[in-house]
Amino acid sequence: MKNLRFNLFITSLFLIVSCLFLGCSERKNDDTQELEKIGLSYASGYTISRGNDFWELEVTQAWSGADRVFKYLVLEENAEKPAGNFDAIIQLPVEKIIMTSTTHIPHLDMLNANEKLIGFPNLNLISSDKTWIQIDAGKVEDLGAGPSANTEMVIDLAPDWIMISTLGDDLKYLDLLAQAEIPAVINGEYVEQHPLGRAEWIKFTGVLLGKYEEAKVAFELVEKDYLEAEKLSDAIVDSLRPTVLSGVLYQGIWYAPGSESWGAKILQNAGGNYIFSDQKGTGSAQLNYEFVLENALEADFWIGSADFPDLQTMGNAEPRYKTFKAFKSGNVFSYTHKRGRAGGLEYFALGYMRPDLILKDLIKILHPNLLPAYELYFYQQLDEIEHVVGNPER
Numbered sequence: 001m002k003n004l005r006f007n008l009f010i011t012s013l014f015l016i017v018s019c020l021f022l023g024c025s026e027r028k029n030d031d032t033q034e035l036e037k038i039g040l041s042y043a044s045g046y047t048i049s050r051g052n053d054f055w056e057l058e059v060t061q062a063w064s065g066a067d068r069v070f071k072y073l074v075l076e077e078n079a080e081k082p083a084g085n086f087d088a089i090i091q092l093p094v095e096k097i098i099m100t101s102t103t104h105i106p107h108l109d110m111l112n113a114n115e116k117l118i119g120f121p122n123l124n125l126i127s128s129d130k131t132w133i134q135i136d137a138g139k140v141e142d143l144g145a146g147p148s149a150n151t152e153m154v155i156d157l158a159p160d161w162i163m164i165s166t167l168g169d170d171l172k173y174l175d176l177l178a179q180a181e182i183p184a185v186i187n188g189e190y191v192e193q194h195p196l197g198r199a200e201w202i203k204f205t206g207v208l209l210g211k212y213e214e215a216k217v218a219f220e221l222v223e224k225d226y227l228e229a230e231k232l233s234d235a236i237v238d239s240l241r242p243t244v245l246s247g248v249l250y251q252g253i254w255y256a257p258g259s260e261s262w263g264a265k266i267l268q269n270a271g272g273n274y275i276f277s278d279q280k281g282t283g284s285a286q287l288n289y290e291f292v293l294e295n296a297l298e299a300d301f302w303i304g305s306a307d308f309p310d311l312q313t314m315g316n317a318e319p320r321y322k323t324f325k326a327f328k329s330g331n332v333f334s335y336t337h338k339r340g341r342a343g344g345l346e347y348f349a350l351g352y353m354r355p356d357l358i359l360k361d362l363i364k365i366l367h368p369n370l371l372p373a374y375e376l377y378f379y380q381q382l383d384e385i386e387h388v389v390g391n392p393e394r
Contacts, residue, residue: 041223043200045188048207053079055207056086062188063166064282070186074207087174088183092210094160100149101165102349103198104187105131107205110218110353115139116209119157121149127340127349148173155180161208163187193282195266195355196223202353225356232370233271233363241273242366245292245299245326247284248306249318254287263304266355270362271370275299289320301366302326303333303379307345311382330383333365337380347378 035049035056045061055074062070073086077093098119099105105128108114114130121143123135134140141157143149151173154162161183164171177184185208189201199222206215244267247256257263258281259274267274275296279285302324308314311332315322326332338346351358361379364371 038203040200040203042194042197043189043192043203044197045191046201046204048203048212051082054082055212056084057185057204057207059186059188061191062186063171064191066188072183072185072208074210076210088161088178088185090161090183090185090208094209096157096159097209098143098149098154098157098159098162100143100163101187102126102344103165103189103352104163104205106350106353107202107215110202111206111209111211111214113209113211118159119143119149119154121145124342125340125344125349126342127338127344127346129341132341151176155182158182161185163205163208165190189352193260193262193265195262195269195359196226198262198352199223199226199355222354222356226359229356229359229363229371230269233269233367236271236367238273241271242300243275243296243298244272244366245275245296245302245324246304247276247287247292249289249320252289254289254292255284256287256292257304258283258285266359267303267362270359270366272301272303272362272366293320293323296324298325300326301331301333303362303365305332305334305382307334307336308382309336314382330381332382333379334382335378337376337378351378 035051038048038050040048045059047058047060049056053076057072057074059070059072062068070087071085073081073084073089075081075089075091081089095116096118097116099108099117100121102125105126108117109128109130114128114134117131117134117140119141120126122145123140123142126132126135131140141153143153149162154177159182162177162185164174164184164186166186166188171186174184187201187204189198192198192201200219202219203212203215206212246263246267247254256276256279259277259279260282264274264277276285276287279287305314308317311327311330314332315327321327335347335351336345340346340349357377360371360374361376364374364376365379
């Protein structure tokens with residue numbers, strides 16, 4: 001009998017210890033549940049991870065050469081905060097948001113979320129018709145005409161989150177916004193150098209809006225369109241690739257896309273032979289006029305000639321432009337075809353999100369026979385008053 005009682009005691013003790021051990025393990029797993037990393041096809045500046053009822057976003061390249069990672073938590077409705085430190089915490093659903101770059105607005109258009117925008121700096125830059133409906137209804141505050149949003153107005157509006165571009169001055173207000181308990185998230189799309197990499201940031205916005213699946217579908221449509229257009233020019237032999245000059249003079253310096261930049265890559269994908277393909281860099285190459293003249297005098301096309309309305313205005317602004325073959329033949333193209341109601345260039349808003357349209361524009365310009373029925377969307381050919389020069393067939 002004593003042996004039986006002793007055995008029962010040992011068995012009970014074992015079960016108690018086991019239950020305590022297992023219980024501790026379950027709580028530990030609750031606090032450190034595994035995340036599912038969502039793969040991105042082109043963007044390299046951020047990551048998406050999904051938990052049971054929350055998302056984690058990490059911006060790894062907030063700006064060129066960034067030495068820190070920004071981490072954001074997005075909680076589904078009624079979800080509890082998991083363990084960890086975050087630069088901002090967003091609770092879904094969101095109803096009021098602020099954006100600070102025109103490149104963010106097309107995300108709202110494509111995700112049918114324009115009604116959530118309550119503030120933007122310099123409304124005149126916006127070209128989105130859907131957003132102008134909200135502006136006309138008095139639902140979007142103008143946060144100032146400077147390079148950054150008016151921080152006091154942002155705090156008064158108390159948005160569910162504000163999206164900041166590191167191209168502006170808003171970065172310096174991160175601490176102030178944190179003190180006001182306003183989640184501020186950084187969008188570093190401009191650092192991406194693959195044309196589809198910038199477009200893939202719509203998934204970042206999709207998570208913040210609780211619309212990831214819609215964002216995924218929207219991006220895949222753009223991707224499909226881009227890759228189909230790219231295939232059209234893949235087979236073009238080098239001898240049939242027209243030479244392309246890009247950029248303009250500013251205060252004595254010629255600024256042109258570096259060979260590893262978004263602009264240079266999309267020219268290559270369109271079947272162009274970019275004159276400055278040996279100028280390394282992901283930003284703008286800074287060249288002197290003599291170098292440009294020596295290398296680009298006989299270029300077939302000039303694409304990306306600032307926002308001049310016509311060749312006469314362009315030549316009057318800088319007489320040296322008239323020296324180039326592309327100028328003389330009228331093969332100069334600017335991205336000024338589409339403007340918003342207040343004059344904002346749609347290229348600088350929608351272009352990041354729709355590289356497929358830019359690519360098809362460039363293919364139409366350089367190889368019009370590949371897209372015979374297509375009409376230019378962003379670009380237009382600059383004309384002299386006296387005559388109009390058509391695109392040469394190739």
